[in-house]
Amino acid sequence: MDEDKKQYTIRGVSERLDRVLRERAADYGVSLNEASLKVLARGLGLDEGAVANHDLDDLAGTWVQDEAFDAAMKEMDRIDEDLWR
Numbered sequence: 001m002d003e004d005k006k007q008y009t010i011r012g013v014s015e016r017l018d019r020v021l022r023e024r025a026a027d028y029g030v031s032l033n034e035a036s037l038k039v040l041a042r043g044l045g046l047d048e049g050a051v052a053n054h055d056l057d058d059l060a061g062t063w064v065q066d067e068a069f070d071a072a073m074k075e076m077d078r079i080d081e082d083l084w085r
Contacts, residue, residue: 021035021036021039022035024038024039
């Protein structure tokens with residue numbers, strides 16, 4: 001192994017992750033190790049195929065229950081019958 005490369009052991013790999021990594025390895029026609037390195041580098045934005053995600057992941061799990069917000073949302077569900085005549 002090259003001196004500038006590190007070796008990792010990753011524990012706790014779920015069945016689903018294992019299955020998807022193995023499928024990727026087969027799709028790429030490479031070893032499980034090579035496929036794992038490729039998807040890891042891509043996910044971290046370190047290769048030419050990196051995917052830039054501009055979604056709302058950083059907001060996941062931050063919801064706070066707010067009665068005022070719920071009341072405002074409920075008001076939006078109200079249909080003004082005069083507008084539909």
